[in-house]
Amino acid sequence: MITFTKVSKSYTPNSAALDDVTLNIPTGDFVSVVGQSGAGKSTLLKILSAEERPTAGNVVIDGWDITRIKKWQVPHLRRQIGVVFQDFKLLPKRTVFENVAFAMEVGGAIPKEIKNTVPHILKLVNLVNKADEYPTKLSGGEKQRVAIARALAYKPQILLADEPTGNLDALHSWDIVQLLIKINKLGTTVLLATHNDDIVNALKKRVVTLNGGKVVSDQQGGTYKL
Amino acid sequence: MVGISLARIFKAALQNFWRNIWLSVATAAIMVITLLMISFLYFANIFGGQVLHSIQEKVDLSVTFKEDVQEQYIQAVANELETRQDVEKVTVITSDQALESFKSRHTDDPLIEESLGELENNPLPASIFILATEPRFYENIAKQLESDKYTPFIDSVNYEGSSTVIDRLIALIASVKNVGTVITIVFALLAVLIMFNTVRLAIYSFREEIDIMRLVGASRWFIQGPFIIESVIVSLFAVIISTAILYPVLNTIAPHLQRFFFDAQSSPFNIYDYAVTHWARVIGLQVGAAVGLAIISSMIAIRRYLRD
Ligand SMILES: Nc1ncnc2c1ncn2[C@@H]1O[C@H](COP(=O)(O)OP(=O)(O)O)[C@@H](O)[C@H]1O
Ligand SMILES: [Mg+2]
Numbered sequence: 263m264i265t266f267t268k269v270s271k272s273y274t275p276n277s278a279a280l281d282d283v284t285l286n287i288p289t290g291d292f293v294s295v296v297g298q299s300g301a302g303k304s305t306l307l308k309i310l311s312a313e314e315r316p317t318a319g320n321v322v323i324d325g326w327d328i329t330r331i332k333k334w335q336v337p338h339l340r341r342q343i344g345v346v347f348q349d350f351k352l353l354p355k356r357t358v359f360e361n362v363a364f365a366m367e368v369g370g371a372i373p374k375e376i377k378n379t380v381p382h383i384l385k386l387v388n389l390v391n392k393a394d395e396y397p398t399k400l401s402g403g404e405k406q407r408v409a410i411a412r413a414l415a416y417k418p419q420i421l422l423a424d425e426p427t428g429n430l431d432a433l434h435s436w437d438i439v440q441l442l443i444k445i446n447k448l449g450t451t452v453l454l455a456t457h458n459d460d461i462v463n464a465l466k467k468r469v470v471t472l473n474g475g476k477v478v479s480d481q482q483g484g485t486y487k488l
Numbered sequence: 489m490v491g492i493s494l495a496r497i498f499k500a501a502l503q504n505f506w507r508n509i510w511l512s513v514a515t516a517a518i519m520v521i522t523l524l525m526i527s528f529l530y531f532a533n534i535f536g537g538q539v540l541h542s543i544q545e546k547v548d549l550s551v552t553f554k555e556d557v558q559e560q561y562i563q564a565v566a567n568e569l570e571t572r573q574d575v576e577k578v579t580v581i582t583s584d585q586a587l588e589s590f591k592s593r594h595t596d597d598p599l600i601e602e603s604l605g606e607l608e609n610n611p612l613p614a615s616i617f618i619l620a621t622e623p624r625f626y627e628n629i630a631k632q633l634e635s636d637k638y639t640p641f642i643d644s645v646n647y648e649g650s651s652t653v654i655d656r657l658i659a660l661i662a663s664v665k666n667v668g669t670v671i672t673i674v675f676a677l678l679a680v681l682i683m684f685n686t687v688r689l690a691i692y693s694f695r696e697e698i699d700i701m702r703l704v705g706a707s708r709w710f711i712q713g714p715f716i717i718e719s720v721i722v723s724l725f726a727v728i729i730s731t732a733i734l735y736p737v738l739n740t741i742a743p744h745l746q747r748f749f750f751d752a753q754s755s756p757f758n759i760y761d762y763a764v765t766h767w768a769r770v771i772g773l774q775v776g777a778a779v780g781l782a783i784i785s786s787m788i789a790i791r792r793y794l795r796d
Contacts, residue, residue, distance in 0.1 A: 333708075334707075334708065336705075337705040337706060337707045337708070338705070339705070340702075340703065340704065340705030341704070341705035345703055351696075351699065351700055351703065353696060353697060353700060354696075364697075364700065364704070365700075365704040367496055368701055368704050368705065368706040368710060369704070369705065370490075370492060370493045371492075372492050373492075412704065413704075415704070416704070416705075
């Protein structure tokens with residue numbers, strides 16, 4: 263369970279990227295966060311991964327108040343939260359397998375564990391046959407699937423996807439969304455920030471709409487409307 | 489888990505080291521010069537101290553008594569001097585002892601032996617030799633002996649004028665130390681600067697990895713460790729090279745220094761032997777300096793360029 267209580271965030275004194283946001287996200291939920299560019303979607307996700315601190319309010323994940331989390335606790339938080347971005351953020355000098363393994367190495371996994379786990383994850387994202395390729399040889403959709411595989415490497419409870427389809431064509435976008443649904447069905451809470459209306463409308467899941475940092479609508483089976 | 493992470497940190501450090509091998513070598517070179525300077529200072533200090541000591545041992549203050557002065561009186565003066573804080577040792581040479589030693593020094597000289605035999609009285613005066621704890625004290629001790637109380641009995645107070653030599657030597661050692669310290673500091677700063685830049689470049693070339701490490705929850709130590717360890721590896725590498733230069737050089741110059749500074753001593757000080765017996769101190773000093781500089785410079789670079 264993730265709760266935002268009256269969360270505000272200002273990067274500069276006279277403007278609010280998030281303004282008095284209150285949200286409850288039960289474990290296992292699939293939430294699309296929509297809104298125009300600059301509405302505060304990324305800021306909302308960044309507060310969850312402690313990349314940004316709220317200016318006011320509280321954020322609690324499974325009883326853990328991360329609002330004023332200590333620096334040294336941040337890595338612990340991040341190992342429970344997978345993140346995926348529009349620009350993939352893969353390491354070009356490492357293969358698909360190594361990119362996924364990298365996240366496990368960071369978490370202190372032993373080589374045997376890595377050798378056993380990575381193929382499973384690659385199978386989940388349907389990239390087993392690309393394990394030894396370098397990212398430059400992959401299509402955008404494949405790159406994003408590698409990024410998702412890496413985010414899943416240490417079995418996070420929450421997956422944050424910030425415009426994961428922003429660089430992809432419709433077909434590949436749909437591919438990625440299907441994958442997110444699959445991951446959600448396996449028990450992971452998914453937050454998807456997007457401004458792709460086709461996807462949101464087809465998902466028929468919960469939709470939280472932001473505008474100017476405020477939650478303007480929050481609907482189950484919602485649609486994209488501004 | 490800690491073990492495997494440590495292994496990965498070391499592996500990453502070695503990768504950094506090889507990835508920037510030429511930079512690593514250049515950094516190590518500057519570090520080697522710094523370490524050699526530090527070692528030079530260290531040995532100059534030790535050696536100067538030894539030379540000073542050996543010269544000080546040769547200097548003394550001697551008092552010659554008038555011919556008919558009683559032995560008891562001489563002994564009393566010696567005892568009096570011995571109570572002084574600045575006096576290390578007082579040796580009494582009676583006129584008999586003086587004659588004995590004179591004779592023994594000239595046993596092969598029949599002419600002298602003959603002329604000695606012709607003498608009725610012992611012509612050699614009694615004397616005492618005074619060794620001060622430090623050369624600068626001789627003047628005061630001499631003053632005491634020149635006071636009115638003693639003048640009727642004392643023939644002369646002989647103060648070997650080597651004090652100027654000693655003063656000059658002390659001044660020389662001090663200036664070698666000063667110049668050496670300045671040069672050492674300059675090179676140490678240079679080493680820090682270059683190492684700082686090496687780490688900065690390494691951080692720059694790893695910025696993508698670092699971003700992703702953060703993203704996936706790498707601990708601070710996991711991210712920063714490789715950079716610190718890399719600079720420690722470079723500095724230990726420098727210690728090996730500087731030691732490999734230092735010992736052969738000491739071995740080569742030791743006999744020359746020995747001949748030049750310690751003539752005719754039974755066991756002259758040998759700087760190479762000293763370095764061999766005190767190897768732990770010599771290497772420890774270098775490791776301490778090198779690792780210290782490495783950690784300082786990499787920490788500064790990390791604080792500036794790896795802010796989280
Ligand atoms: N690091 C930052 N510094 C200053 N302003 C920022 C920063 N990040 C975002 N903002 C501002 O905060 C607002 C919300 O941004 P963001 O959360 O990125 O929106 P979205 O992801 O919906 O496009 C925007 O007005 C943006 O300009
Ligand atoms: Mg955004």
